[in-house]
Amino acid sequence: MTEWMLATNAAAGFDPSAATDAYIATMDAAARARSDAYFEGGYWLILVNLLAGLAMAFLLLQTGFSKGLRDRVQGVVKSKSLTVAVYAAAYTLVTTLVLFPLTIWQNYFREHEYGLSTMTMGAWLNEQLIGLVMGMVMAAVFLTIFYIVLRIAKSAWWIWGAGVSVILLAMMIFVAPVYIDPLFNEYTPMEEGELRADILAIAEANGIPADDVYVFDVSRQSNRITANVNGLFGTTRIALSDTLIENTDPDEVLAVMGHEMGHYALNHLWEMFTIFGVVLAIGFAFTNWMFNAVNARFGRNWGISGISDIAGLPLLAACLSVYFFIMTPVFNTVIRTNEAEADLFGLNAAREPDGFATVSLRLASYRKIDPGYWEEFIFFDHPSGRARVSMAMEWKAGQLALGAEDQTPELRLDRAEAIMQELAE
Template identity: 30%
Template sequence: MKKTFFWWFLGIFILYGVIIAWYLFIGANTELPSQYKGTAADPTTFMTNEQLLLSSEFSRIKHLIFFLSIPLEWGIYLVVLFFGLTVKFRDIAKGTMKISVGRTAIFVFLLSGISAILSFPLDYISYKVSQAYHISTQSFHSWMRDQVIGFWLGFLILFLVVSVIYFFMRKNEKRWWFYTWLVSIPFIIFMMYIQPVVIDPLYNDFYELKDKELEEEILTLADRANIPAERVFEVDMSKKTNAMNAYVTGIGSNLRIVLWDTTLNKLEDDEVLFIMAHEMGHYVMHHLYLNVLASIVLTFFGLWFGSMVLRWFVKKFGKVFHIKGVSDIASLPALLLIFSLLSFLVSPIANAISRYHEHAADQYAITMTEDADAAIGAFQQLTVTGLSEVRPPWIVKVFRYGHPTMLERIHFLETYKE
């Protein structure tokens, strides 16, 4: 059974990879429609031939890595189930710890460890590709440090979540999902509150914006938008990447306006102001809170549907995989597989909503700044620096893009200008 599963999965994975690669590199139509040629959205008007070639290569390779990483994650959970690792992890945890919390910690650590090991090659390839195309400037030591921080942070969060889920499972195998959802509400809000001041600084150094004149202009924009900010933060992302970004995040006293130093180094001040006005638009239109509300709603339906699928899975395959019941910690890989599948299926809808919000923020920003040239220049520079595609393949837009394509964004701004 193990060998049969392994060869079937490997064959399907390779076939899937070949089909996706063919689509991305050959089959997908990314040619710019004739009505956009010669406009500000035409990459030939602001990118060199070399940049166009590198953009096409880099984007397709990164898309391929993304679409390979999804079934790889599912495959890891299936390997843990089919090869009996979930039972071995449960037995090791039982033999090591007497209390249930300790056993959960051991099990989650072993599962997280095997996932990290099996995912590492593709993560490393992604890192090396970004380096080869001069997007990443991060040393291997720094990259590994982030990987280690990410592992322990992910382990801690997963341990807390799993502890709550299986505590309620042991209390009530049919209603555990509802009690878990109730507990998740303050947890989601808490994570949004602490992320800017606790989690983000684990990866990068934050400090007050050095350019005080620009900071004053940004704070003036914030004041016009009724955003209670007293300072603007700069983060030293140039140690890791050439890409650019900015954001407004957090709630209450933990609200932060943040600029990557790469954005400051590569954009003119008026272009930076448009980018910041865009980010402020998210805050003004309550997108941060809408995202929290959406997370709460999706968590409700995800837990509810996931509980039904898990109950069916254990009833159907419990004996095959030696899972004693829904509340058996050995069912965790199956539960994570179910959640991962649900997340993937919902992602096109989530991305579509996100693109709508991003377009609304673009509209807000151009209304506030009334500088279409600066806005267009900012998006063109973002395209060049990140080696982005102006018109990505359709399937990439659906599953990867939480923003409108650069073609759509620049065309909107050019239309506004006219």
């Protein structure tokens, strides 16, 4: 008899905390050390990326590159908005190139070191190039509009800028599934069958207007399992990764899809737009203050006439990155809270607590499974593995107490052990 069974018998019923411990205990020390090292390294990367960005901004300003670029472009194109557009594209190109060594180490070599990426160098570079071209076009469009707002709204730019940013972000999120996602992955209709029918049945039972399910080839990039439900005004699309279908059991797939439907049904996207708008308005107000203070004190040679001068973009971006850095725990907690809501919705929708528990264990390949309270609060944008397994087991305990006939006290420790074996390899 295993330990958890003793514990559950002792409690004369299903003991959710013993069940949680039993699931977590399937992870061996070596696998845990590797997963912890990968995830904790990410904490330092937040700081490294901030410092690299600040150093680059200082370089662009102090060497006169920024004002030189503005003057040269302005001399050719004359119009203010066109100057902003060309400057924005050039700025995106230069900053991408300057930060490239850090990017390739962080997103290519480090991912391979931990066995998380399946991409060849050629394929990865190709994606970077597509991303760069897209980034240059989007920066040109977005910043042209943004600087028009800066010039017109003057000292009230922080609030107007936040509003315009949210609208542009929303537009991007709604066109991305049609115009951007297909540049990186191929979407094909999911094969007919029981699993597809079950996914659509859960959708229908929860008021999600979708009549098709798509599969996209994440295996092209990594082993990560992922899915999403997005769209609006009757164009809802349910999509899941090929890695999810191929590497997990049907009850795990349903548990994941229940979670994704939760984001949709609970209107998380709209909630995010609202919160993001407020957070961004505060961030722009902070940026306005910091920009003027830093420019007045150190900007003698930078040639920036004011915040609406495009030559000040490196400084503006630097101020904003300081704000985002400080706000890291706030962003993470807002997102993590929504994720926990979607988890609970998913448990109720799919009714697969053990599928949900073991799929949470799978995510331990790249997310620390059992962090401290404050560590989770500050750094986690999704609940930790332990938090998720615990929620699933509490849900199951409640269902058993209610006498739900589709639930049993048995755990899927066999599957958990097999998953952990794979992670250890």
